[in-house]
Amino acid sequence: MEVIVIGSGVIGLTSAWYLAKEGHSVTVIDRQDSSGKETSFANAGQISYGYSSPWAAPGIPLKAMKWLTQEHAPLKVKPSLSPELVAWATKMLANCNEAKYAVNKSRMLRVANYSRDCLTHLRSIENLAYEGRQKGTLQVFRSEKQLDAIQQDMKLLTESGIEHSLFGVEQCLSVEPGLADVKDKLVGGLYLPDDETGDCHQFCLALTEKAKALGVQFVFDTEVVNLNHHNQTIESITTTQGDFKADAYVVASGSYSRDLLKQVNLSIPVYPVKGYSLTLPIVSSDKSPTSTVMDETYKVAMTRFDDRIRIAGTAELAGFNYLIPEQRKATIDMVIKDLFPHAGDFSKAEYWTGLRPMTPDGTPIIGKTPIKN
Template identity: 55%
Template sequence: MHVIILGGGVVGVTSAYYLARAGHRVTVIERQNGAGLETSFANAGQVSPGYSAPWAAPGIPVKAMKWLLMRHRPLVVWPSFEPRLYGWLARMLANCTEEAYRRNKGRMVRLAEYSRDVLRDLRAETGIAYDHRERGTLQLFRTAKQLDHVGDDTRVLDAYGVPYAVLDPAGCIAAEPALARVAGTFVGGLRLPGDETGDAHLFTQRLAAICESLGVVFHYGTSIAGLRGADDRIEGVVTADGAVLTADAYVAAMGSYTPALLRPFGIDLPVYPVKGYSLTLPVLDAEAAPVSTVMDETYKVAITRLGDRIRVGGTAELAGFSALLRAPRRETLARSVDDLFPAGGDLAQAQFWTGLRPMTPDGTPIVGATRLANLYTNTGHGTLGWTMACGSGRVLADLVSGREPDIATPDLAVARYVGRA
C-alpha cells in the first residue's frame, strides 16, 4: 500500500518509520526544508509519561485566573474575535470535572507509557542517538502549599501504576546535585524515575535519514494547498504549485494546521494552537547544570539537560497562529533557570524560540481513522508530542495495516467527539 503522510515533524516521521517497517511505500510531504523544523524543533526535551495529564482538570479555572495575574505568568490569553478559540475553551472547561479528568488521564497515560516503551525498542533496533538520558523528571516545589497538594498528583500516579518518590530538599539535591547551590529556594519535590529526556529535533532528523534508507520519499519545501476527494475518500493531495500526489491512504499529521485541511470534508478536529517558548543555553559548568529535567512548579517551566546545552521550555499562550517572540515570555524562562541553575548555562548566548503546540480540549491526541475510508489523523498531542510520538506512530501504522494495536485505541480517534458539545 502507498501511504502519503502530511507533515514532517516528529509525529509524521515516526509514523513514516513504522509504516515503512510494516512494508508500505511511504511518501512524506513537508513545507519546511527538512524534518522537525517547526513545533518539534526546540521543545522542552522531555519524554514524560509520568507527567502526562490533561490541562483540563478540577480547579484549573480558578488557578488559571490566578496565573493570568502573575508577573511571570505561565498562561497568557490575548484578546481575540476568533470563534474557534472560544469554542475550544468552552470544550476545555467542560472537561474540568473529576470524571472527565480520570477518563482523559487514563487515555494519555496509556499512550504515553506505551510510547516510551516503543521508543526504547526503536533505540535498540536502530542505535539512534539524540542526546538522550534516562534519569527521570523532578517536579520542584518552591512553597509548602505546593508540597501539601502533592497528594493530588500521587493519587493519580498510584491509580495508573506510575512509579514516583516524594522528596525532601535533601532528596531533591541527591537527584539533582546542582540544586545544592540554591538550597532554600525549594521545599521538596516529586520525582518520576521512569521519564527520559532527549532532543526531539535531532531525533526527528536522524530518524528521517533512517526512513530514507527504508525507501521513504520526503518532499521537502512542498506546501499543501488542499486535499481532493469525494464524500467517502481522499483522492489526492494538491500542492501549492498545482501538482496532485495520489496514494492508497493518507495520514494528516500537520499539528495545529490539520483542522483547516480537513474542515472542507466535514471533519471538525477540536485542535487549537497553544504557543510555547523555549531558551537553549550552552552549558558553562556541567557540575552546576541539571542532570535531567527539573519542572519548576511555580512558573510551569521545564529545565532540561541536552548534551552540552540546557533547554528551558514553558508558557501557554493563546494567540492564534502568531509566531511573534515576546520579550516577557523570555524573561519568565530566564528567571526560572537563573533561580535554580544560576551558574549552569550562559543566558547571554541563549537562543529564543517559539512553536505552536496542537492542543485538544481533553488533552488526548487524535490518532486513528476518520469517516473517510482512507484518511487517518495523527495530531493534537499538545505539549506531549515528543512523549507520545513513537507510540502514536506505531498505533497509526497498525491501524493502517489492519492489525490490532498493542493498546486500546478506539477512544483515541476523532469519533470520540461526535455528538459532544
C-alpha cells in the same frame, strides 16, 4: 499500499518509519526544507511518560484569572473572539473538574505507556543519536500547598503502574545536585525515574535518515493546500508542487491539521497553544540540571542535553502567532536564573517559539476517521 504522511515532525516521522517497516511505500510531505522544523524543533526535550497530565485540571479556572495579572504567569491569553478559541476554551473549562481530570489523565498515561513501548522498540532496531538521557524528571515544589495537591496525581500514577516517589528537599538534591544553592526555595518534589530526555529535532533528523534507508521518500518545501475528496474518500492532494495520490493518508501537521481536515468535513478540537524556549550553552556542569527539572510554580521545564540546557514553558492562547515578546523571554530567563543561576551562558542565548497542537482535554487525536482512507 502507498501512503502519504503530511508532516515531518516527530509524529509524522515515527508513523512513516513504522509504516515502512511493515512494507508500505511511504511519502512524507512537509512545507519546511527539512524534518522537525516546527513544533519538534526546540521544545522542552522531555519524554515524560509519568508527567503526562492534562492542563484542564481542577482549580485552573480560578488560577487562570489570577495569572492574568501576574508578570511571570504560566498562562497568557491574547483577547480574541475567534470562534475556534471560544469553542476550544469552553470545552477545556468543562474538563476542569476532578472526575474528568482523573479520566483524562488516565487516558494520557495509557497512551504514554504505549508510546514508551513503541520508542523502546524503535531504538532496539535503530541506533539514533539525539543526546538522549534516561535519568528521570523531577517536578519541584515551592509550597506545601503544591505538595498536598500532588497526592491525587500520585494515586493515578500508582493505578497506571508509573514508578514515582515523593521527595523531600535532600532527596531532590540527590538526583539534581545542581539545585543545592537554592534548596531553601524548595519544599520537595515528585521524582519520575523512568522519564527520559532528548533533543527532538536531532531525533527527527536521525530518524529521517533511517526512514530513507527503508525507502521512504521525502518531499520538502511543499505545502498541502487541498484534500481532494469524493464519497468519503481522498482521491488526491493538491500541493504547491502539484498533485499527489496514494491509497491512504496520515495527517500529522500539528496545529495546522485542524484547518486541513475541515476540507473533508472533519472537525477536530485542536488549538495552537504557543510556547517559548531558551537554549543555553552550559558553563558549569555541576550547577546545571542532570535531567529535566520541572518548576511547578511557573510550569517551566529545564532540560539537560550534552552541553546545553533547554528551558521551555508558557502557554499562550494567541492563534497562529510566531512573535517572541521580550516579556516572554524575561519569564524563562527568570526561572533558570532562579533555580540554576550559574548554569548557562546568556551571551549565547537562543530563543524560539512554537505551537503545541492542544486538545481541550489533553488527550491526543489518534486513529481512523470517517474518511475511508
